Amino acid sequence: MKIAFIVPGTGDSFYCGNCFRDNLQASALRKQGHDVMVIPLYLPVNNKAFKTNSPIFFPATSFYLAQKFFQRIKMPLWIERMLSSGSMLKMAASLSGTTSGDGMEGMTLAMINGDDKVFLAEVERLVSWLKEDEQPDIIHLSSTLLIGIAKVLKEKLDIPVVCSVQDEEVWLDSMKEKYANDAWRSIEVNLQYVDKLITTSNFYKNVLQQRLPNSKEPEVIYPGIDQTDYKQVNRPTVPVIGFFYRMNHLNGLDILAKAFLILKEKNNIPQLKLKIGGGYTNADIKFVKKLKKMLEPYQNDVEFVDDYAMSDHASFYDAVSLISVPLTFDEGVGLYLCEAFAAGIPAVVPDTGSFSEIVDGAGVLYQPNNHEKLAAALESLLTDSQAFNNARKKALQHARYKYNDIALADKLVDVYQSCLRNW
Structure with a gap:
């Protein structure tokens, strides 16, 4: 055809x-x-x-x-x-x-x-x-x-x-x-x-x-998702929260940054890191600069991947422990979730839009969508190994049978x- x-x-x-x-x-x-x-x-x-x-x-x-x-x-x-x-x-x-x-x-x-x-x-x-x-x-x-x-x-x-x-x-x-x-x-x-x-x-x-x-x-x-693209071979040895979408307010990156600061100040998750990718445009430069300034006290624990290429998707998921994109609107699917699941990565996202349907046990949903609730949801998954492993298994199951x-x-x-x- x-x-x-x-x-x-x-x-x-x-x-x-x-x-x-x-x-x-x-x-x-x-x-x-x-x-x-x-x-x-x-x-x-x-x-x-x-x-x-x-x-x-x-x-x-x-x-x-x-x-x-x-x-x-x-x-x-x-x-x-x-x-x-x-x-x-x-x-x-x-x-x-x-x-x-x-x-x-x-x-x-x-x-x-x-x-x-x-x-x-x-x-x-x-x-x-x-x-x-x-x-x-x-x-x-x-x-x-x-x-x-x-x-x-x-x-x-x-x-x-x-x-x-x-x-x-x-x-x-x-x-x-x-x-x-x-x-x-x-x-x-x-x-x-x-x-x-x-x-x-x-x-x-x-x-x-x-x-x-x-x-x-x-x-x-x-x-x-083509399952063969996500090898799951170089898992991080310390907990790494990943954000992988366009870097702007609409996609909630500032909400995640504030949640990360809460977690670092509480220090209940040793060596916690944040990796941010997905690229941005000229319209987003001011926002990204402001965010980098906000995260400056923990700059050694934060990585911004400024360049974006579709060929880099799999390697990004290979370097994080979970994915969190706290969108400020009701999205129809969240492709970064389907990708993360192919890599065995659970999600922490707001209970809005399609997310309850897409995640369906492969992570934690929270509400309302603010940085305090997000910080609590991230902490609940990263400090409970059984819940994390169950979410990871569910993610792989979704990838194999639902999102292939x-x-x-x-x-x-x-x-x-x-x-x-x-x-």
Whole structure:
């Protein structure tokens, strides 16, 4: 089967959950012999794990400015070429990483509505390339934030379109209310051009059915990790708390830092250390500097891994005792949890969003999500060897039976084949 994944590029400087999910899906399908192409939008996807070799469509620089200034007249070709050049996209990538849709309403609605002049010109370029060069059997969109593309692809290519949906509200609800409401309405309308929705947890399935009550029922497919990537060979000899996600307030890194300070001051866990990875963008530099200053009294016990690469994931988990990412929003899955479980690493996370469903005994859940409660939860697991070992066994069990790449690929193929049979 030939599958085209259409994904947004983010600049590759931080752990992007949806980007990693897309990579896991593409990799799992390739392992089973399927022909998978990954087509980036906005920015290049430079990570070799994606194995992308397509042009970049809807390049962030030219598309954004065309939306703002060239709706009535066509952007001059020389400006378009300059803005879409590798050097300009590289500069845009270095500045990327906003987690807010505020100020990006026009571009967001263009991609959801799929009907303005600038959008239609760019989507025609994508359709021509797919039709003439690739001829996929099925399209898999990374997000409903790209759903405007679905209508044109269905009409011009006459093939099924599948769409992933996860955590869209984090972006949409940060927009001005009028635009956010318009976006949700347009998503619901354009879902008629999608043959199947796929999400990552029963929790998010329920969220979606509340947000889009008239939408098709989504298929729940958990993330799947390649177990062979996580060797579990160099376990730390002292307790190490790990944080592995983009370093910002939204992901709760400051909550974890304050909890770590409490534990160090109590000193009930000898030689306790903190390892922080997952990368960050220019928008996060001020936050990271402030955090490093906060942790300075224990700088010998804290390690910041400033650089990020997808190829470094497994080695990070090999160097920590447990994972803790105290998110400040309700996440649809938490891929870092599924990865940690593949390495036999238990989790300490807030009892919010999908976490009770995903963790399910492989760690400790706490509530409310503040640094005092987190410190107590971390201490309870790190000072109770029996509870820790039980959580570790449960983590490995989840990895083997629930979050593995074979199950992921099998379920994706079932969805694709069902769509093709009904086409």
